[in-house]
Amino acid sequence: xxxxxxxxxxxxxxxxxxxxxxxxxxxxxxxxxxxxxxxxxxxxxxxxxxxxxxxxxxxxxxxxxxxxxxxxxxxxxxxxxxxxxxxxxxxxxxxxxxxxxxxxxxxxxxxxxxxxxxxxxxxxxxxxxxxxxxxxxxxxxxxxxxxxxxxxxxxxxxxxxxxxxxxxxxxxxxxxxxxxxxxx
Numbered sequence: 001x002x003x004x005x006x007x008x009x010x011x012x013x014x015x016x017x018x019x020x021x022x023x024x025x026x027x028x029x030x031x032x033x034x035x036x037x038x039x040x041x042x043x044x045x046x047x048x049x050x051x052x053x054x055x056x057x058x059x060x061x062x063x064x065x066x067x068x069x070x071x072x073x074x075x076x077x078x079x080x081x082x083x084x085x086x087x088x089x090x091x092x093x094x095x096x097x098x099x100x101x102x103x104x105x106x107x108x109x110x111x112x113x114x115x116x117x118x119x120x121x122x123x124x125x126x127x128x129x130x131x132x133x134x135x136x137x138x139x140x141x142x143x144x145x146x147x148x149x150x151x152x153x154x155x156x157x158x159x160x161x162x163x164x165x166x167x168x169x170x171x172x173x174x175x176x177x178x179x180x181x182x183x184x
Contacts, residue, residue: 001035001066001067001068001069002066002067002068002069002072002098003038003064003065003066003098003099003100003101003103004064004065004066004067004096004097004098004099005062005063005064005065005096005097005099006026006062006063006065006079006094006095006096006097007060007061007062007094007095007097008022008060008061008062008063008083008091008093008094009048009052009058009059009060009091009092009093009094010022010058010059010060010061010090010091010092011055011058011059011089011090011092012045012055012057012058012059014059014090018090019042019059019061021087022061022087022090022091023040023061023063025082025086025087026040026063026065026079026082027040029075029078029079029082030065030066030067030075032075032078033067033068033071033072033074033075033078034067034068034071035065035066035067035068035071035075036065036066037063037064037065038064038065038066039062039063039064040061040062040063040064041061041062041063042059042060042061043059043060043061043062044059044060044113045057045058045059045113046058046059046060046113047113052092052093053092055092057113058092064099076096079096
């Protein structure tokens with residue numbers, strides 16, 4: 001028996017029924033080839049390093065199985081048929097890898113987006129040295145309370161500032177060729 005693993009990238013919109021269909025299909029192909037599926041692990045939805053078929057996210061699935069050497073060709077023909085024809089709208093990419101006899105079934109599983117918890121905002125701000133980013137000082141709180149109570153429109157100040165800006169912006173002087181010759 002030769003050990004293999006298949007890593008599949010599934011569309012993030014895949015339903016639970018489609019994922020279970022993939023699992024049963026691989027198990028059926030392995031048993032037809034007189035082999036066995038050792039593990040079928042759903043890693044979950046992950047952000048992709050680059051878009052694949054216009055998708056930024058995908059679901060990873062890792063299947064590990066053992067197949068007798070005599071049935072390898074027929075097994076891989078059937079899996080190619082399965083992924084490219086029957087499940088072509090669900091499976092975006094896949095890769096088959098042969099595992100050595102000494103290779104353990106342990107691996108480092110990546111973190112899925114669904115498994116990530118929303119962190120504490122205060123801890124994030126402290127960690128990134130932005131402690132006073134969202135909190136207001138006492139002076140600004142008083143000023144904001146005063147502004148709310150007075151609620152007088154300050155349109156006069158805005159009009160004055162616009163007039164000052166208009167006065168400062170003048171068109172640059174255009175020198176003619178005669179002026180340049182006279183200066184030199």
